[in-house]
Amino acid sequence: MGDFSAIRNFISRFLTFTEEEWKAHEVLLVRKTIKKGEFLLKAGDVCNHVTFINKGYFRVYHLIGEQEFTANFAFDGNYVTDYASFVSRQPSVDNIVAMEDAEVLLLDYDSLQTAYERYPVWQKFGRMIAEYILIFIVERNRSLLFLTPEERYLKLMKDRPKVIASVPLKYIASYVGITPEALSRIRKRMSIKA
Amino acid sequence: MGDFSAIRNFISRFLTFTEEEWKAHEVLLVRKTIKKGEFLLKAGDVCNHVTFINKGYFRVYHLIGEQEFTANFAFDGNYVTDYASFVSRQPSVDNIVAMEDAEVLLLDYDSLQTAYERYPVWQKFGRMIAEYILIFIVERNRSLLFLTPEERYLKLMKDRPKVIASVPLKYIASYVGITPEALSRIRKRMSIKA
DNA sequence: TTATAAAATTGATCCGGGTTAAGAAGCAGC
């Protein structure tokens, strides 16, 4: 049943909970398994959960016409959500899809709001989540603004080797902001230099 | 002395404060005037304030070698800060410079932390700020990831006409992620079509 | 294992942004 070691690990990097607070947290979590190719969130729906990934990994992407734009990958031991949609209660423009069979812990919007009202430590938790996501996205933003696609790919190799190792190239290309063809050429250039 | 109507306006969009809580907030704010060209934050310093802009506007940019990359513009009636640096207590990589003579209200890191500990409503305030910034940055991210520079410029005209009206083109170009020359060509193309 | 589809690579061509350099237009200070 309840193995919450991974999520406790994650949260402990930011907050100190008492055993009581942990328990109070964990009764709110819903465990769920998701098969490869199934969706955690579909564009058009309001994102209703903050999701902790126990196993598997997810891809967050936006669909414009036929074209997919990959916003991010989220691996086990981390949260995944469309937090902007979750917070603003507006329909999401993103899809979140399982890239492998996965197991997640869902934290429901209403549960979280109730918890916010009841315990100050939860407000802190909410801040933590928002700030954690923010720091990540600011960094991503900088990449997109000042690096070339080639530099972004190199940075991805350095910062998130797990992505390179696990994710099909066409999604990596889309994450880097280019076509698979262009990524292929970048990789070729690299292998020649090296 | 204390005219806090603008900041009250802003916060009221997200939170309900009692008059007492407003007062408790306002004693923490430090009013400051900043001359055109002066810095609110310099790269390398830890960002120590969340700053509300009463008058004037600011440019947030990153310097790499000789090249400036404009991350954002912040106008009166809004906050400006490097929240990632503020939160993580890491040196900022951004500069924040006044584009006109400005007046701001500074909220100090320590003041905010103390307030966090004391009042739950402040935790909520912290969440609010983080979430507000997050929503904005996610949107910016999408622009950079799936729009062309030309589309980004058009979107900027539509969404933030104030930027187009107030900001010299070379900074707009840098915000859109291109050189002034390229922006000039885009504008020419537009004027021909129109 | 083979058959089929999906992913990745390669090539040819096009196009928009970068770069460099020059000139035009705006603006600040005198």
Next chain:
DNA sequence: GCTGCTTCTTAACCCGGATCAATTTTATAA
């Protein structure tokens, strides 16, 4: 006003990524 500096524009050339199309390689299923 005039001077000098910054901003903005225009032009010419280069280069990397997009696109279209074909091929090879790898996964997946029967």
